[in-house]
Amino acid sequence: xxxxxxxxxxxxxxITALAIVQxxxxxxxxxxxxxxxxxxxxxxxxxxAADVALTEAAIGAGISTxxxxxxxxxxxxxxxxxxxxxxxxxxxxxxxxxxxxxxxxDKPRFGDPEAPVHQHVAPxxxxxxPETIDIPNVVTAVLASFRGYDTLGEVFxxxxxxxxxxxxxxxxxxRKAGPPRxxxxxxxxxxxxxxxxxxxxRLLIPFILLFGLYVQFHGEYGPGGGFQAGxxxxxxxxxxxxxxxxxxxxxxxxxxxxxxxxAGGALLYGAVGVAGMLLGGSFLxxxxxxxxxxxxxxxxxxxxxxxxxxxxTGVLISVFHAFAARGRV
Amino acid sequence: MPFLLDVASWVLLSLxxxxxxxxxxxxxxxxxxxxxMHAASLTDTMGAxxxxxxxxxxxxxxxxxxxxxxxxxxxxxxxxxASNALASAALLAGLRPGDTAAPHEDRGE
Numbered sequence: 501x502x503x504x505x506x507x508x509x510x511x512x513x514x515i516t517a518l519a520i521v522q523x524x525x526x527x528x529x530x531x532x533x534x535x536x537x538x539x540x541x542x543x544x545x546x547x548x549a550a551d552v553a554l555t556e557a558a559i560g561a562g563i564s565t566x567x568x569x570x571x572x573x574x575x576x577x578x579x580x581x582x583x584x585x586x587x588x589x590x591x592x593x594x595x596x597x598x599x600x601x602x603x604x605x606d607k608p609r610f611g612d613p614e615a616p617v618h619q620h621v622a623p624x625x626x627x628x629x630p631e632t633i634d635i636p637n638v639v640t641a642v643l644a645s646f647r648g649y650d651t652l653g654e655v656f657x658x659x660x661x662x663x664x665x666x667x668x669x670x671x672x673x674x675r676k677a678g679p680p681r682x683x684x685x686x687x688x689x690x691x692x693x694x695x696x697x698x699x700x701x702r703l704l705i706p707f708i709l710l711f712g713l714y715v716q717f718h719g720e721y722g723p724g725g726g727f728q729a730g731x732x733x734x735x736x737x738x739x740x741x742x743x744x745x746x747x748x749x750x751x752x753x754x755x756x757x758x759x760x761x762x763a764g765g766a767l768l769y770g771a772v773g774v775a776g777m778l779l780g781g782s783f784l785x786x787x788x789x790x791x792x793x794x795x796x797x798x799x800x801x802x803x804x805x806x807x808x809x810x811x812x813t814g815v816l817i818s819v820f821h822a823f824a825a826r827g828r829v
Numbered sequence: 830m831p832f833l834l835d836v837a838s839w840v841l842l843s844l845x846x847x848x849x850x851x852x853x854x855x856x857x858x859x860x861x862x863x864x865x866m867h868a869a870s871l872t873d874t875m876g877a878x879x880x881x882x883x884x885x886x887x888x889x890x891x892x893x894x895x896x897x898x899x900x901x902x903x904x905x906x907x908x909x910x911a912s913n914a915l916a917s918a919a920l921l922a923g924l925r926p927g928d929t930a931a932p933h934e935d936r937g938e
Contacts, residue, residue: 694913694914694917696909696910696913696914697910697913697914700906700907700910701910703906704903704906704907
Protein backbone atom coordinates (compact mmCIF):
# COMPACT_ATOMS: atom_id res chain seq x y z
CA UNK A 501 0.00 0.00 0.00
CA UNK A 502 2.81 2.38 0.99
CA UNK A 503 4.60 1.56 -2.26
CA UNK A 504 1.41 2.39 -4.19
CA UNK A 505 1.16 5.77 -2.44
CA UNK A 506 4.83 6.38 -3.09
CA UNK A 507 4.49 5.67 -6.81
CA UNK A 508 1.39 7.88 -6.97
CA UNK A 509 3.16 10.80 -5.25
CA UNK A 510 6.34 10.42 -7.29
CA UNK A 511 4.30 10.35 -10.52
CA UNK A 512 2.52 13.54 -9.48
CA UNK A 513 5.90 15.09 -8.70
CA UNK A 514 7.27 14.22 -12.12
CA ILE A 515 4.16 15.73 -13.74
CA THR A 516 4.52 18.87 -11.61
CA ALA A 517 8.21 19.18 -12.48
CA LEU A 518 7.43 18.86 -16.21
CA ALA A 519 4.71 21.51 -15.83
CA ILE A 520 7.18 23.86 -14.09
CA VAL A 521 9.63 23.47 -16.97
CA GLN A 522 6.91 23.83 -19.56
CA UNK A 523 5.10 26.93 -18.33
CA UNK A 524 6.25 30.38 -19.42
CA UNK A 525 4.22 32.09 -16.72
CA UNK A 526 6.49 32.55 -13.70
CA UNK A 527 3.59 33.01 -11.28
CA UNK A 528 2.24 29.60 -12.28
CA UNK A 529 5.73 28.16 -11.95
CA UNK A 530 6.06 29.48 -8.38
CA UNK A 531 2.73 28.00 -7.33
CA UNK A 532 3.63 24.70 -8.99
CA UNK A 533 6.94 24.73 -7.11
CA UNK A 534 4.95 25.07 -3.89
CA UNK A 535 2.82 22.09 -4.89
CA UNK A 536 6.00 20.16 -5.70
CA UNK A 537 7.34 20.88 -2.20
CA UNK A 538 4.08 19.77 -0.62
CA UNK A 539 4.17 16.50 -2.57
CA UNK A 540 7.80 16.07 -1.54
CA UNK A 541 6.77 16.61 2.10
CA UNK A 542 4.07 13.93 1.79
CA UNK A 543 6.67 11.64 0.24
CA UNK A 544 9.13 12.24 3.10
CA UNK A 545 6.32 11.47 5.51
CA UNK A 546 5.66 8.16 3.77
CA UNK A 547 9.33 7.33 4.23
CA UNK A 548 8.91 7.96 8.00
CA ALA A 549 11.05 11.11 7.89
CA ALA A 550 8.59 13.31 9.76
CA ASP A 551 11.18 15.94 10.73
CA VAL A 552 12.26 16.49 7.13
CA ALA A 553 8.62 16.47 5.99
CA LEU A 554 7.77 19.22 8.46
CA THR A 555 10.73 21.29 7.30
CA GLU A 556 9.87 20.80 3.64
CA ALA A 557 6.23 21.75 4.20
CA ALA A 558 7.02 24.82 6.32
CA ILE A 559 9.98 26.18 4.34
CA GLY A 560 9.62 24.68 0.85
CA ALA A 561 5.89 25.00 0.39
CA GLY A 562 5.25 27.92 2.73
CA ILE A 563 7.98 30.52 3.13
CA SER A 564 9.80 29.92 -0.19
CA THR A 565 6.58 30.46 -2.12
CA UNK A 566 6.00 33.76 -0.32
CA UNK A 567 9.59 34.88 -0.96
CA UNK A 568 9.38 33.84 -4.63
CA UNK A 569 6.16 35.82 -5.00
CA UNK A 570 7.90 38.78 -3.34
CA UNK A 571 10.72 38.47 -5.88
CA UNK A 572 8.23 38.15 -8.75
CA UNK A 573 6.54 41.38 -7.68
CA UNK A 574 9.86 43.11 -8.44
CA UNK A 575 10.49 41.47 -11.82
CA UNK A 576 8.57 40.40 -14.88
CA UNK A 577 5.77 37.86 -14.80
CA UNK A 578 6.78 35.98 -17.92
CA UNK A 579 9.86 34.01 -18.72
CA UNK A 580 11.96 35.37 -21.56
CA UNK A 581 12.13 32.98 -24.49
CA UNK A 582 15.30 30.94 -24.32
CA UNK A 583 17.75 31.79 -27.06
CA UNK A 584 20.54 29.41 -26.10
CA UNK A 585 21.39 26.28 -28.00
CA UNK A 586 18.59 23.88 -27.08
CA UNK A 587 20.15 20.81 -28.66
CA UNK A 588 23.25 21.18 -26.51
CA UNK A 589 21.08 21.46 -23.37
CA UNK A 590 19.09 18.41 -24.42
CA UNK A 591 22.29 16.44 -24.95
CA UNK A 592 23.70 17.40 -21.53
CA UNK A 593 20.43 16.52 -19.80
CA UNK A 594 20.14 13.20 -21.64
CA UNK A 595 23.71 12.16 -20.78
CA UNK A 596 23.27 13.16 -17.12
CA UNK A 597 20.00 11.26 -16.91
CA UNK A 598 21.60 8.13 -18.36
CA UNK A 599 24.49 8.37 -15.89
CA UNK A 600 22.10 8.81 -12.95
CA UNK A 601 19.94 5.88 -14.10
CA UNK A 602 23.07 3.77 -14.48
CA UNK A 603 24.14 4.78 -10.95
CA UNK A 604 20.84 3.59 -9.49
CA UNK A 605 21.72 0.00 -10.48
CA ASP A 606 24.31 0.04 -7.72
CA LYS A 607 21.86 1.29 -5.11
CA PRO A 608 20.74 -1.10 -2.38
CA ARG A 609 17.11 -2.18 -2.52
CA PHE A 610 14.51 0.13 -0.94
CA GLY A 611 14.40 -0.47 2.83
CA ASP A 612 17.25 -2.99 2.74
CA PRO A 613 18.63 -3.30 6.31
CA GLU A 614 22.01 -4.39 4.88
CA ALA A 615 22.42 -1.09 3.02
CA PRO A 616 25.71 0.73 3.83
CA VAL A 617 23.84 3.72 5.29
CA HIS A 618 22.35 1.46 7.96
CA GLN A 619 25.69 -0.20 8.74
CA HIS A 620 27.95 2.80 9.28
CA VAL A 621 27.13 5.16 12.19
CA ALA A 622 23.34 4.84 12.38
CA PRO A 623 23.35 1.77 14.72
CA UNK A 624 25.79 3.59 17.01
CA UNK A 625 23.49 6.66 17.19
CA UNK A 626 20.44 4.50 17.86
CA UNK A 627 22.31 2.58 20.57
CA UNK A 628 23.90 5.56 22.27
CA UNK A 629 20.95 8.01 22.23
CA PRO A 630 18.95 6.38 25.06
CA GLU A 631 21.94 6.16 27.42
CA THR A 632 23.83 9.40 26.74
CA ILE A 633 21.05 11.81 25.75
CA ASP A 634 17.83 10.05 26.74
CA ILE A 635 15.37 11.76 24.41
CA PRO A 636 12.84 9.85 22.27
CA ASN A 637 13.52 11.66 18.98
CA VAL A 638 16.83 10.29 17.72
CA VAL A 639 16.76 12.74 14.80
CA THR A 640 17.01 15.66 17.23
CA ALA A 641 19.76 13.89 19.17
CA VAL A 642 21.80 13.38 15.99
CA LEU A 643 21.10 16.87 14.66
CA ALA A 644 21.71 18.83 17.85
CA SER A 645 24.25 16.79 19.78
CA PHE A 646 26.12 14.11 17.83
CA ARG A 647 26.35 16.28 14.72
CA GLY A 648 26.25 19.65 16.48
CA TYR A 649 29.03 20.99 14.25
CA ASP A 650 26.98 20.36 11.10
CA THR A 651 23.98 22.17 12.53
CA LEU A 652 26.17 25.05 13.68
CA GLY A 653 27.40 25.26 10.10
CA GLU A 654 23.81 25.29 8.82
CA VAL A 655 22.90 28.12 11.20
CA PHE A 656 25.86 30.12 9.94
CA UNK A 657 24.79 29.42 6.35
CA UNK A 658 21.37 30.87 7.20
CA UNK A 659 23.04 33.79 8.99
CA UNK A 660 25.33 34.49 6.04
CA UNK A 661 22.45 34.28 3.58
CA UNK A 662 20.46 36.73 5.70
CA UNK A 663 23.39 39.17 5.88
CA UNK A 664 23.89 38.86 2.13
CA UNK A 665 20.24 39.60 1.34
CA UNK A 666 20.18 42.54 3.75
CA UNK A 667 23.35 43.96 2.15
CA UNK A 668 21.99 43.56 -1.38
CA UNK A 669 18.61 45.06 -0.61
CA UNK A 670 19.83 47.65 1.87
CA UNK A 671 22.09 49.28 -0.69
CA UNK A 672 19.58 52.07 -1.20
CA UNK A 673 18.01 54.02 1.64
CA UNK A 674 14.83 52.34 2.73
CA ARG A 675 12.29 55.01 1.89
CA LYS A 676 13.16 57.52 -0.77
CA ALA A 677 11.04 60.57 -1.37
CA GLY A 678 9.00 60.16 -4.52
CA PRO A 679 5.73 58.71 -5.66
CA PRO A 680 5.18 55.06 -4.74
CA ARG A 681 5.21 52.81 -7.75
CA UNK A 682 2.41 50.38 -6.97
CA UNK A 683 -0.84 51.76 -8.26
CA UNK A 684 -3.62 49.29 -7.42
CA UNK A 685 -4.09 50.41 -3.83
CA UNK A 686 -1.94 52.08 -1.24
CA UNK A 687 1.14 49.94 -0.76
CA UNK A 688 2.20 49.00 2.72
CA UNK A 689 -1.35 49.36 3.86
CA UNK A 690 -1.90 45.65 4.06
CA UNK A 691 -5.30 44.18 3.42
CA UNK A 692 -6.97 46.86 5.44
CA UNK A 693 -10.11 46.85 3.37
CA UNK A 694 -10.35 43.08 3.14
CA UNK A 695 -12.44 42.52 6.22
CA UNK A 696 -12.74 38.72 6.24
CA UNK A 697 -9.04 37.81 5.83
CA UNK A 698 -8.14 40.33 8.51
CA UNK A 699 -10.63 39.00 11.04
CA UNK A 700 -9.73 35.36 10.41
CA UNK A 701 -6.02 36.16 10.28
CA ARG A 702 -6.13 37.95 13.63
CA LEU A 703 -7.92 34.92 15.03
CA LEU A 704 -5.31 32.51 13.68
CA ILE A 705 -2.01 34.34 14.29
CA PRO A 706 -1.88 33.57 18.06
CA PHE A 707 -2.50 29.90 17.37
CA ILE A 708 0.17 29.81 14.66
CA LEU A 709 2.65 31.35 17.12
CA LEU A 710 1.59 28.84 19.77
CA PHE A 711 2.09 26.00 17.30
CA GLY A 712 5.52 27.41 16.46
CA LEU A 713 6.49 27.35 20.14
CA TYR A 714 5.14 23.80 20.42
CA VAL A 715 7.22 22.66 17.45
CA GLN A 716 10.24 24.47 18.91
CA PHE A 717 10.12 22.92 22.37
CA HIS A 718 8.64 19.56 21.43
CA GLY A 719 11.49 18.74 19.06
CA GLU A 720 13.08 16.40 21.58
CA TYR A 721 9.96 14.27 21.81
CA GLY A 722 8.41 14.42 18.36
CA PRO A 723 9.14 15.82 14.94
CA GLY A 724 10.15 19.45 15.14
CA GLY A 725 12.94 21.75 16.18
CA GLY A 726 14.41 25.15 15.57
CA PHE A 727 14.35 25.22 11.76
CA GLN A 728 10.68 24.26 11.48
CA ALA A 729 9.59 26.44 14.40
CA GLY A 730 11.50 29.41 13.00
CA UNK A 731 9.68 29.03 9.69
CA UNK A 732 6.28 28.77 11.41
CA UNK A 733 6.84 31.82 13.63
CA UNK A 734 8.15 33.77 10.64
CA UNK A 735 5.03 32.73 8.71
CA UNK A 736 2.84 34.14 11.49
CA UNK A 737 4.71 37.47 11.42
CA UNK A 738 4.61 37.60 7.61
CA UNK A 739 0.86 36.95 7.74
CA UNK A 740 0.59 39.83 10.21
CA UNK A 741 2.59 42.05 7.84
CA UNK A 742 0.33 41.10 4.93
CA UNK A 743 -2.83 41.84 6.91
CA UNK A 744 -1.85 44.96 8.83
CA UNK A 745 0.73 46.42 6.49
CA UNK A 746 4.51 46.50 6.43
CA UNK A 747 4.82 49.62 8.57
CA UNK A 748 2.76 48.18 11.39
CA UNK A 749 4.73 44.92 11.35
CA UNK A 750 8.01 46.85 11.44
CA UNK A 751 6.66 48.82 14.38
CA UNK A 752 5.98 45.59 16.26
CA UNK A 753 9.30 43.96 15.28
CA UNK A 754 11.71 46.72 14.19
CA UNK A 755 14.55 45.84 11.82
CA UNK A 756 17.12 46.58 14.53
CA UNK A 757 15.50 43.97 16.75
CA UNK A 758 15.43 41.53 13.82
CA UNK A 759 19.14 42.14 13.20
CA UNK A 760 19.71 41.41 16.87
CA UNK A 761 17.71 38.19 16.59
CA UNK A 762 19.67 37.07 13.53
CA ALA A 763 23.01 37.56 15.24
CA GLY A 764 21.80 36.59 18.71
CA GLY A 765 20.56 33.13 17.73
CA ALA A 766 23.85 32.16 16.09
CA LEU A 767 25.71 33.73 19.03
CA LEU A 768 23.66 31.69 21.51
CA TYR A 769 24.54 28.51 19.61
CA GLY A 770 28.24 29.38 19.57
CA ALA A 771 28.15 30.47 23.21
CA VAL A 772 26.77 27.10 24.29
CA GLY A 773 29.70 25.47 22.50
CA VAL A 774 32.23 27.80 24.13
CA ALA A 775 30.59 27.29 27.54
CA GLY A 776 31.22 23.56 27.11
CA MET A 777 34.90 24.33 26.43
CA LEU A 778 35.18 26.63 29.47
CA LEU A 779 33.67 23.94 31.69
CA GLY A 780 36.32 21.48 30.66
CA GLY A 781 34.72 19.61 27.78
CA SER A 782 35.22 20.01 24.06
CA PHE A 783 33.39 22.48 21.80
CA LEU A 784 29.64 21.69 21.65
CA UNK A 785 29.95 18.98 24.29
CA UNK A 786 26.84 19.56 26.39
CA UNK A 787 27.54 16.80 28.93
CA UNK A 788 29.70 19.10 31.05
CA UNK A 789 27.09 21.87 31.31
CA UNK A 790 25.62 20.41 34.50
CA UNK A 791 26.73 17.83 37.05
CA UNK A 792 24.53 15.18 35.43
CA UNK A 793 25.72 14.61 31.83
CA UNK A 794 22.25 13.60 30.58
CA UNK A 795 20.63 16.76 31.99
CA UNK A 796 23.49 18.73 30.45
CA UNK A 797 22.65 17.23 27.06
CA UNK A 798 18.99 18.19 27.51
CA UNK A 799 19.85 21.79 28.40
CA UNK A 800 22.40 22.08 25.61
CA UNK A 801 19.97 20.75 22.97
CA UNK A 802 17.19 23.05 24.22
CA UNK A 803 19.47 26.11 24.07
CA UNK A 804 20.93 25.46 20.65
CA UNK A 805 17.47 24.69 19.23
CA UNK A 806 16.31 28.07 20.58
CA UNK A 807 19.33 29.65 18.91
CA UNK A 808 18.48 27.97 15.59
CA UNK A 809 14.84 29.06 15.88
CA UNK A 810 15.70 32.69 16.65
CA UNK A 811 18.14 33.00 13.76
CA UNK A 812 15.82 31.34 11.24
CA THR A 813 12.88 33.52 12.34
CA GLY A 814 14.95 36.70 12.12
CA VAL A 815 16.42 35.89 8.71
CA LEU A 816 13.10 34.87 7.12
CA ILE A 817 11.25 37.95 8.39
CA SER A 818 14.11 40.24 7.37
CA VAL A 819 14.28 38.78 3.87
CA PHE A 820 10.52 39.25 3.52
CA HIS A 821 10.76 42.87 4.68
CA ALA A 822 13.70 43.46 2.37
CA PHE A 823 11.67 42.33 -0.66
CA ALA A 824 8.63 44.31 0.43
CA ALA A 825 10.62 47.49 1.06
CA ARG A 826 12.26 47.15 -2.36
CA GLY A 827 8.85 47.12 -4.00
CA ARG A 828 7.94 50.35 -2.25
CA VAL A 829 11.01 52.39 -3.14
CA MET B 830 -20.15 -2.30 16.27
CA PRO B 831 -16.64 -2.03 14.77
CA PHE B 832 -18.14 -3.34 11.54
CA LEU B 833 -20.78 -0.58 11.54
CA LEU B 834 -18.08 2.03 12.23
CA ASP B 835 -16.02 0.66 9.34
CA VAL B 836 -19.01 0.81 7.00
CA ALA B 837 -19.84 4.36 8.11
CA SER B 838 -16.27 5.56 7.66
CA TRP B 839 -16.06 3.78 4.30
CA VAL B 840 -19.22 5.61 3.14
CA LEU B 841 -17.87 8.96 4.40
CA LEU B 842 -14.46 8.47 2.78
CA SER B 843 -15.99 7.42 -0.55
CA LEU B 844 -18.40 10.35 -0.54
CA UNK B 845 -15.54 12.70 0.33
CA UNK B 846 -13.44 11.25 -2.46
CA UNK B 847 -16.34 11.68 -4.88
CA UNK B 848 -16.67 15.35 -3.90
CA UNK B 849 -12.94 15.91 -4.36
CA UNK B 850 -13.18 14.30 -7.79
CA UNK B 851 -16.19 16.43 -8.76
CA UNK B 852 -14.36 19.51 -7.51
CA UNK B 853 -11.35 18.61 -9.63
CA UNK B 854 -13.43 18.03 -12.76
CA UNK B 855 -15.26 21.30 -12.15
CA UNK B 856 -12.03 23.23 -11.67
CA UNK B 857 -10.85 21.95 -15.04
CA UNK B 858 -14.08 22.27 -17.02
CA UNK B 859 -15.82 25.43 -15.73
CA UNK B 860 -15.66 28.46 -18.05
CA UNK B 861 -14.19 31.22 -15.86
CA UNK B 862 -12.39 31.90 -12.60
CA UNK B 863 -15.42 32.39 -10.39
CA UNK B 864 -17.23 29.25 -11.50
CA UNK B 865 -14.00 27.29 -11.24
CA MET B 866 -13.48 28.56 -7.70
CA HIS B 867 -17.04 27.58 -6.95
CA ALA B 868 -16.31 24.04 -8.12
CA ALA B 869 -12.96 23.87 -6.36
CA SER B 870 -14.50 24.99 -3.08
CA LEU B 871 -16.28 21.61 -2.99
CA THR B 872 -12.87 20.04 -2.31
CA ASP B 873 -12.23 22.38 0.61
CA THR B 874 -15.62 22.02 2.23
CA MET B 875 -17.54 18.81 1.52
CA GLY B 876 -14.47 16.80 0.52
CA ALA B 877 -12.38 17.81 3.53
CA UNK B 878 -15.24 17.50 6.04
CA UNK B 879 -16.33 14.06 4.86
CA UNK B 880 -12.82 12.64 4.56
CA UNK B 881 -11.71 13.93 7.96
CA UNK B 882 -14.96 12.65 9.52
CA UNK B 883 -14.27 9.25 7.98
CA UNK B 884 -10.71 9.20 9.28
CA UNK B 885 -11.97 10.31 12.71
CA UNK B 886 -14.27 7.28 12.81
CA UNK B 887 -11.26 5.09 12.06
CA UNK B 888 -9.17 6.76 14.77
CA UNK B 889 -11.84 6.23 17.43
CA UNK B 890 -11.82 8.05 20.77
CA UNK B 891 -8.16 9.03 20.88
CA UNK B 892 -5.84 12.02 20.73
CA UNK B 893 -5.70 11.63 16.95
CA UNK B 894 -9.43 12.44 16.72
CA UNK B 895 -8.94 15.68 18.65
CA UNK B 896 -6.05 16.62 16.37
CA UNK B 897 -8.20 15.84 13.32
CA UNK B 898 -10.99 18.01 14.76
CA UNK B 899 -8.48 20.85 15.18
CA UNK B 900 -7.33 20.39 11.57
CA UNK B 901 -10.96 20.42 10.41
CA UNK B 902 -11.66 23.63 12.34
CA UNK B 903 -8.53 25.20 10.83
CA UNK B 904 -9.60 24.17 7.32
CA UNK B 905 -13.16 25.42 7.83
CA UNK B 906 -11.77 28.79 8.95
CA UNK B 907 -9.04 29.19 6.33
CA UNK B 908 -10.43 27.79 3.06
CA UNK B 909 -13.46 30.11 2.84
CA UNK B 910 -11.15 32.98 3.78
CA ALA B 911 -8.73 32.03 1.02
CA SER B 912 -11.62 31.77 -1.46
CA ASN B 913 -12.87 35.17 -0.39
CA ALA B 914 -9.40 36.74 -0.73
CA LEU B 915 -8.92 35.13 -4.15
CA ALA B 916 -12.31 36.29 -5.42
CA SER B 917 -11.87 39.85 -4.16
CA ALA B 918 -8.36 39.99 -5.63
CA ALA B 919 -9.75 38.86 -8.99
CA LEU B 920 -12.54 41.44 -8.76
CA LEU B 921 -10.04 44.14 -7.83
CA ALA B 922 -7.86 43.16 -10.79
CA GLY B 923 -10.85 43.86 -13.02
CA LEU B 924 -12.09 40.38 -13.79
CA ARG B 925 -15.90 40.51 -14.22
CA PRO B 926 -17.93 37.45 -13.23
CA GLY B 927 -19.53 37.36 -16.69
CA ASP B 928 -16.29 37.10 -18.68
CA THR B 929 -15.59 33.71 -20.15
CA ALA B 930 -11.81 34.06 -20.18
CA ALA B 931 -9.54 36.45 -18.36
CA PRO B 932 -7.53 38.97 -20.40
CA HIS B 933 -4.10 37.78 -19.23
CA GLU B 934 -4.84 34.36 -17.91
CA ASP B 935 -2.67 31.41 -18.70
CA ARG B 936 -4.88 28.90 -20.45
CA GLY B 937 -2.72 25.90 -19.78
CA GLU B 938 -3.07 26.29 -16.03
